Structure formats: structure tokens, C-alpha cells
Amino acid sequence: MIKPLFYRLLSLLLVAPAILLLMALVLGLTGISDRILVSIAEQTLQEVKKTLATQIHDPSALETAIQLRKQEIYSIYGLDKPWFYRMFQMIIRIATFDLGRTRVIKSFTGSQEVSEIILERIPNTILLVTIPLIFSAIVGTLIGVKIASKPGTLLDRLTSYLSIISYSLPSWWVGIVLIILFGFHLKIFPVSGMYSIPPPSDTLSRILDLIWHSILPFTTLVIVQIGGWIYSARMIVLNIAQEDYVTVARAKGLPEDIVRRRYILRVAAPPIVTNIVLGLSGSLGGAIITETIFGWHGMGSLYYQAIMTLEENLLIALTYIYTLIHILARIILEIIYLALDPRVRY
Amino acid sequence: MSFIKEFIKKAWKIRSMRIGVIFLTILMILSISVISTYPMDFGTRIWNNPSYWADNPRLAPPIWISFFTTAKIPAHTVLKLNQPTNMLEGENLLLMEYVVEMDYDYDDYPSFLHVLIRNVTFYSTKPPKVEIWMGRPDNLIVRLTSFTIRGPSAIEEPPYRRYVESPYRIILTEDSTSILNLIYSLNNKYSSNITLDDVSAIGPEKLFFGYPSKPGGREFSILKGLYRLYARIYIYDRVGSVEEINFILGGKTYGLLGTDIIGRDLMMGLLYGFPASLMIGFLASTLVTFIGAVLGILSGYIGGRTDMVIQRSGDIILNMPLLPILIFFTFIFREFGMRFLLIILVLTAFSWPGLTIIIRPMVMQMKSSQFIEAAISCGASKIWIMRKHILPNLALFIIAQSIFLVPSAILAEAALSFLGLGDPTLPTWGQILEQGFRSGAIYLGYWWWVIPPGILIVLTAITFLLITIGLEPILNPKLKSVI
Numbered sequence: 001m002i003k004p005l006f007y008r009l010l011s012l013l014l015v016a017p018a019i020l021l022l023m024a025l026v027l028g029l030t031g032i033s034d035r036i037l038v039s040i041a042e043q044t045l046q047e048v049k050k051t052l053a054t055q056i057h058d059p060s061a062l063e064t065a066i067q068l069r070k071q072e073i074y075s076i077y078g079l080d081k082p083w084f085y086r087m088f089q090m091i092i093r094i095a096t097f098d099l100g101r102t103r104v105i106k107s108f109t110g111s112q113e114v115s116e117i118i119l120e121r122i123p124n125t126i127l128l129v130t131i132p133l134i135f136s137a138i139v140g141t142l143i144g145v146k147i148a149s150k151p152g153t154l155l156d157r158l159t160s161y162l163s164i165i166s167y168s169l170p171s172w173w174v175g176i177v178l179i180i181l182f183g184f185h186l187k188i189f190p191v192s193g194m195y196s197i198p199p200p201s202d203t204l205s206r207i208l209d210l211i212w213h214s215i216l217p218f219t220t221l222v223i224v225q226i227g228g229w230i231y232s233a234r235m236i237v238l239n240i241a242q243e244d245y246v247t248v249a250r251a252k253g254l255p256e257d258i259v260r261r262r263y264i265l266r267v268a269a270p271p272i273v274t275n276i277v278l279g280l281s282g283s284l285g286g287a288i289i290t291e292t293i294f295g296w297h298g299m300g301s302l303y304y305q306a307i308m309t310l311e312e313n314l315l316i317a318l319t320y321i322y323t324l325i326h327i328l329a330r331i332i333l334e335i336i337y338l339a340l341d342p343r344v345r346y
Numbered sequence: 347m348s349f350i351k352e353f354i355k356k357a358w359k360i361r362s363m364r365i366g367v368i369f370l371t372i373l374m375i376l377s378i379s380v381i382s383t384y385p386m387d388f389g390t391r392i393w394n395n396p397s398y399w400a401d402n403p404r405l406a407p408p409i410w411i412s413f414f415t416t417a418k419i420p421a422h423t424v425l426k427l428n429q430p431t432n433m434l435e436g437e438n439l440l441l442m443e444y445v446v447e448m449d450y451d452y453d454d455y456p457s458f459l460h461v462l463i464r465n466v467t468f469y470s471t472k473p474p475k476v477e478i479w480m481g482r483p484d485n486l487i488v489r490l491t492s493f494t495i496r497g498p499s500a501i502e503e504p505p506y507r508r509y510v511e512s513p514y515r516i517i518l519t520e521d522s523t524s525i526l527n528l529i530y531s532l533n534n535k536y537s538s539n540i541t542l543d544d545v546s547a548i549g550p551e552k553l554f555f556g557y558p559s560k561p562g563g564r565e566f567s568i569l570k571g572l573y574r575l576y577a578r579i580y581i582y583d584r585v586g587s588v589e590e591i592n593f594i595l596g597g598k599t600y601g602l603l604g605t606d607i608i609g610r611d612l613m614m615g616l617l618y619g620f621p622a623s624l625m626i627g628f629l630a631s632t633l634v635t636f637i638g639a640v641l642g643i644l645s646g647y648i649g650g651r652t653d654m655v656i657q658r659s660g661d662i663i664l665n666m667p668l669l670p671i672l673i674f675f676t677f678i679f680r681e682f683g684m685r686f687l688l689i690i691l692v693l694t695a696f697s698w699p700g701l702t703i704i705i706r707p708m709v710m711q712m713k714s715s716q717f718i719e720a721a722i723s724c725g726a727s728k729i730w731i732m733r734k735h736i737l738p739n740l741a742l743f744i745i746a747q748s749i750f751l752v753p754s755a756i757l758a759e760a761a762l763s764f765l766g767l768g769d770p771t772l773p774t775w776g777q778i779l780e781q782g783f784r785s786g787a788i789y790l791g792y793w794w795w796v797i798p799p800g801i802l803i804v805l806t807a808i809t810f811l812l813i814t815i816g817l818e819p820i821l822n823p824k825l826k827s828v829i
Contacts, residue, residue: 015666030679032678164811179789
């Protein structure tokens with residue numbers, strides 16, 4: 001029982017090194033890794049030049065000293081060897097969260113350390129992603145189960161069509177429509193940002209301000225997610241309802257209520273949880289653009305900034321961190337799954 | 347054949363299938379008509395070429411918004427003249443006068459006034475001269491501007507041709523000579539004292555189509571009535587010619603879907619998005635389905651180490667967050683060109699495992715069935731069995747999955763384009779949305795720029811979803827109640 005679970009977790013844990021290896025290969029083969037390191041090395045060299053210039057006054061001696069230091073610095077960064085010698089180091093470096101520095105983008109406190117910049121944004125992203133996810137999972141599943149009990153009715157059909165539309169809506173576009181409607185035309189909600197400018201000083205009004213700013217992104221994410229929940233819950237319940245044992249249970253004369261609770265919903269629970277797993281990964285990725293639209297200071301809008309300003313270090317780090325969060329969520333859900341389904345005995 | 351007929355009959359009974367197929371037909375017809383009418387290099391030569399759109403109003407909403415207002419909004423007007431209205435011939439002189447009349451009855455000023463001169467041919471060494479005049483309803487006749495066409499160079503032989511490749515454009519509403527001449531005439535007639543410094547505050551188009559309503563003030567009112575515009579071309583020989591003169595009055599609305607910040611006709615771009623999206627969607631889904639199905643069948647049928655390698659790598663890839671990975675790879679390889687192919691390849695590389703993992707148990711189940719055993723006992727090879735026995739049995743399921751993959755590919759491309767990673771040679775709906783967003787369309791209320799591309803993305807995605815949903819009861823006959 002423990003062994004297969006162990007294998008599942010192991011393959012999940014392998015994802016992180018696999019991503020790192022892929023990134024290292026791509027960065028090495030395209031020469032981008034060289035470019036990043038050369039720019040760092042040149043930066044260090046500039047500083048060295050300044051200090052050397054104050055110590056050595058003879059121009060030719062200065063030149064040789066600089067050349068000497070340059071070789072030293074390049075060998076420290078491993079630039080004297082081809083990229084694949086450095087690959088291992090790079091993987092270790094990123095795996096141990098030594099993520100390097102940015103060129104332009106700064107953290108809210110002004111730091112240029114990539115790890116600091118990302119760390120202060122993780123809570124914002126989690127706040128934005130999880131609340132709509134949990135809300136739509138619960139409400140969507142309830143609606144789906146409810147309409148599945150009377151399939152084929154007008155209400156069922158209408159809800160199903162609406163949920164298909166919801167499923168095909170890109171979150172960022174819904175965000176744009178809501179901002180134009182409620183932010184620009186009706187001016188009920190702020191168009192962008194997490195707090196008013198300037199932000200309120202005391203904690204309570206800060207929280208209220210945050211809630212006010214998060215209503216539009218929250219609504220957006222619920223609109224695009226809930227349809228998938230409704231539809232999949234409905235399909236799962238409908239699929240189970242046509243199993244023979246359900247027919248037998250009905251034939252036995254069990255009350256419909258018990259048939260639904262014990263014979264249908266109990267069995268439907270694990271696949272619905274599977275959907276949470278898949279939903280989480282989808283919404284994490286989707287939040288990249290949603291955050292950009294709403295000017296939410298999370299990892300997603302940071303990703304957008306990193307692309308726009310060509311911050312390679314930040315981009316690598318963010319991809320890695322996204323993978324880690326993703327894996328972590330999957331592991332947690334794997335364990336929940338184990339607890340939920342009595343049949344799953346690995 | 348009877349099987350296909352049966353299938354079509356069965357499928358047509360399902361409502362969502364019917365709607366989906368109708369939508370798809372419309373999408374296909376639009377795509378085919380776009381492909382057959384648009385030039386191949388539409389993206390680079392037309393769409394992303396600002397000079398092509400120089401004579402369109404910028405950020406103009408669609409024409410039909412005028413139904414919702416009582417005010418008459420100036421429409422975009424292009425007046426083309428191929429023949430001079432009046433012609434005067436003298437000794438070694440040809441004076442061609444092009445005149446347009448327009449009854450200006452709008453409640454707003456136009457956004458600009460352009461004059462275009464196309465293809466001037468002359469023989470004399472003395473270069474031709476052009477003058478632009480304007481006659482207004484208040485009986486002001488203003489000589490706006492004049493200029494001399496570039497004369498022949500030392501090595502040039504007659505006939506001398508000018509403005510053949512692209513026309514000569516006089517932007518009257520930005521031309522300081524015209525503005526100065528107008529100010530002079532207006533100040534004289536209305537005893538106002540406007541200076542050149544006031545123009546940017548007033549708006550140059552008001553000088554052309556308005557009058558100072560209070561003496562000494564800067565307020566302008568629209569002057570409605572009959573306007574005449576003259577272009578006079580003096581050619582100093584008797585055989586020279588001009589191909590065409592255009593007078594363009596920039597509207598405050600444009601076309602069925604408006605224009606963007608560089609004056610592009612959004613309808614043209616949105617129409618082009620149909621074949622572009624379908625191509626990306628179909629290509630990506632075909633590739634993913636092919637790789638996913640082949641690996642799934644191999645994994646399920648051959649088993650052993652092959653199975654383990656495929657399933658483990660599939661598991662790892664499936665657990666990677668798709669969008670961040672897509673962004674990363676597209677970003678890294680963005681300089682290599684052919685970006686839309688790159689997007690498709692990356693999308694394929696990271697989404698095949700979904701299908702592989704679903705197909706594997708189905709193949710394993712089939713492998714232990716009697717007809718496969720029979721085939722093996724007849725001496726059929728593994729490849730033969732996989733091709734002739736397993737694949738046909740999975741075909742319908744695989745087709746359904748491939749249709750389901752189309753909208754995800756379209757949505758993924760739109761998302762990447764929205765992050766500025768799209769292919770500039772292939773304009774898509776996502777790119778139009780991105781340009782709108784980056785130009786602040788949502789904070790400035792340019793809804794016509796960002797709402798339609800999204801609607802089209804959603805409609806396309808829904809089309810394929812409806813077909814997938816319609817296929818469900820055919821694949822799973824026990825499932826009776828679908829929508």
C-alpha cells in the first residue's frame with residue numbers, strides 16, 4: 001500500500017528536477033545562459049575597474065591588471081568553459097533558491113534579489129487563486145449534482161449550456177469586459193490594483209479596501225471556473241446513475257434520497273476531487289493573465305513584467321516556483337484523495 | 347459507407363452536435379473566403395504596416411454607434427477623382443483643377459483632412475506645382491497650402507514619374523502653412539485673434555470646419571453647409587498627367603467594427619483571425635492527437651520497459667504547469683522566427699500525455715480480448731495488430747479527443763499572444779486583444795477594440811466543445827441524457 005503511493009509521490013517530486021534540466025538545456029543550447037552570465041560578470045568587472053583605477057595609475061599596468069581580473073572573474077562564473085560544464089552548477093543554484101538578481105524590476109522594499117521579489121508576491125497570488133477556486137468548486141459541484149437529478153429538463157439544459165460558455169471563456173477577456181463595464185462605465189469598482197492610492201492606514205480599512213479591489217478579479221475567476229465544475233459534476237453523477245447497482249438499489253425499493261446519497265454521490269466524490277487537482281493547475285496558470293489585467297501584485301503580473309522587460313533570471317525563477325507550487329498542491333491532493341476514497345488502497 | 351451514414355444520422359439527432367456543426371461550417375466558410383481574398387503576406391505587408399493605415403481615423407468606434415445617438419457623427423469619407431474637374435491649357439502649361447463638393451451636416455468635427463496625390467507624370471524640367479484651396483459655407487476662400495513636386499535629377503530622363511509606389515500625402519490638419527492661412531482668414535473675417543500657439547488647444551480640425559463663435563474667444567462652433575476643396579496642379583508641359591487625387595475626410599466612426607490606435611480596420615484583422623485560429627487549433631490538435639495516440643497504443647500494447655518509460659515521462663510532463671512552461675519556452679525561442687509553429691510545437695510537446703494516459707488502459711483491455719488473441723494465433727505482427735485492430739476500434743474516441751483539443755490550443759495561443767508572445771506575421775485575435783490592452787483600451791473605454799476578438803475566441807471554442815459534447819452519447823451509448 002505504501003509502495004505505490006511512494007512511487008506516485010516520487011514521480012511528482014521528479015517534476016522539479018525535470019523542469020530544471022529542461023530549462024538548463026534550453027538556456028545552454030540557445031546561448032542565453034552565457035548572455036546572462038556575461039552581463040553579470042561584466043557588471044562585477046566594472047566595479048573592479050573602478051577600484052583598480054584608484055590603486056594603479058600606470059595605464060598599461062592597469063590594462064594588464066584588468067585583463068587578469070577579467071580572466072579571474074570569467075573563470076569564477078565558469079565562462080571560460082562551454083555551457084554544459086556550468087549546467088550542473090546552475091541546476092544546483094536554482095534548486096537551492098539562489099535565484100540571482102534582476103536588472104530593472106525591484107521588490108516593494110527596493111531589493112533586486114529575485115527570491116525576495118517573488119517571496120513577497122506568493123501570498124497575493126495564493127489569495128487570488130484559492131478563494132475563487134474553492135468557491136466555484138463547492139457551488140459548482142452542488143449545482144451540477146442538483147441538476148443531474150433531473151436530466152433533460154429546461155433548467156438542466158440551460159445550466160449546461162451556460163456552463164459550456166463559462167468553460168470556454170478566457171479569464172483575461174472576462175476581466176477586460178468586467179473592467180470596462182463596472183470600472184470604466186459604471187465606476188462601481190476600481191479598474192486596477194490591490195489597494196487604493198494612497199492605501200488606508202489602519203488594518204480594518206486596509207482589509208476592506210483589499211476586498212473592494214478583489215471583487216472584480218474574484219467574480220472573473222468564478223465566472224470562468226464554475227461552468228467546468230457544474231458540467232463535470234453533472235456528467236460524473238449521470239455516468240454513475242446509469243450503473244447497474246444503482247438500478248438494483250432502486251429496484252430494491254430504497255427511497256430515492258438514500259439511493260442518491262449512498263449509491264451515487266458517495267461514488268462520485270473521488271472523481272470530483274480529481275477535478276480539483278486539475279482545476280488548481282489550470283487556475284494557477286490562468287491567474288498569470290488575470291493578475292496582469294487587474295494589476296494584482298502577484299506572481300502572474302510579475303511574470304508579465306519579466307517578459308516585457310526581458311528579465312531572464314526572474315523568468316527562470318518564476319517558472320521554477322510555479323512548478324514547485326503546482327507539485328506541492330498535487331501532493332496535498334494526492335493525500336486527500338487517499339483519505340476520501342475507501343477503494344483507493346494503493 | 348453505411349456505417350458513416352448511420353453515424354451522421356445518429357449525430358444529427360443530437361442538438362449540441364447540430365449547433366456545433368452549423369457553427370463550424372460558418373467558421374470554415376469565413377476562413378476559406380478570407381484565405382482566398384487576403385494576400386499571403388497580410389500580416390507583414392498590411393496589418394503590421396502603419397503606413398497602410400495612415401488614411402484611417404484612429405480609435406474610431408464602429409459606424410453603427412450612431413444609431414444610439416441623436417447627434418450626427420461624421421462618417422469616414424474618401425472622395426476619389428480620376429479626371430480633373432476643370433482643365434486649362436496654355437502654352438507649355440497644363441492646369442488641372444480637381445474639385446470636390448460636400449455638404450457638411452454633422453454635429454461633430456472630422457478627425458482629419460488629407461489630400462493624396464498619386465502617380466504624377468511630367469516631361470518638362472520645370473517641376474509641377476500643387477495648390478490646395480478650400481471654399482467654406484461662410485464664403486471664405488482660403489489658399490491652404492502649395493508645394494512643388496521634386497524636379498528631375500541630372501541623370502533622370504523624361505518622362506519623370508513621381509508618387510507611383512505610394513501616394514504623396516498632405517495632412518492638411520497638421521500642415522502649418524494651411525493652419526496659418528486659415529487662422530489669418532478667420533481672424534480677418536470673425537475679428538478674432540487666434541495665434542498658432544492656440545491651435546493645439548483648440549484642435550486644428552475646428553479651424554477647417556468651424557468658426558470662432560465669440561469675438562476674441564477660442565470657442566468654436568461647427569460651420570455646416572457646402573464645402574468645396576480644390577487641388578490645382580500646374581504642369582509645365584502639355585502632356586503630363588495625374589492618375590488620381592483623393593480627398594479624405596477622417597470620420598469619427600469607421601467600418602463595422604471600428605479602428606485601433608494606428609487606424610487599422612479591426613474588421614479586417616478579426617476576419618483574418620478565423621483562418622489563423624483554426625489553423626493553429628487544427629495543427630496543434632492533430633499533432634497532439636497523433637503523438638498521444640501512437641504513444642498510448644505503444645505503451646498499452648507493448649508494455650514492459652516501453653510502457654514504463656512512456657508512462658513515467660508522461661506523468662512528469664502532465665504534472666508540469668502548462669501555461670508557465672509555454673510562456674518560458676516561447677519566450678526563450680522567440681527570436682528564432684516562425685513563432686506560431688513554435689507555439690504549436692511547444693504546446694504539443696507538453697500536452698500529449700493527457701491522451702496517452704487515457705488510451706493506455708483501453709488498449710490493455712483490448713489486448714486481452716479474444717479477437718486480438720485470434721489475430722496473434724493467425725500470425726499477425728504487433729504492428730499489424732496495432733494498426734488494423736486496435737487503432738480502428740479507438741478511432742472514434744481519438745477523433746473526439748482531437749476535437750476537444752482544438753479549443754484548448756486556440757485558447758493557449760490567445761493567452762500567449764495576449765502576453766505579447768504572438769507571431770507578428772500571423773495576426774490573431776489574441777494579438778488584437780493584447781494591443782488593445784497594452785494601449786490602455788480598457789481604462790479609456792475603447793470597447794470595440796477588445797470585446798469583439800474575445801467574443802470570436804469564445805465562439806470558436808464553444809463550437810468545438812459542442813461537437814465534443816455531441817459525440818459523448820455516441821461513444822457511450824448507455825449515457826442517454828445529454829443536452
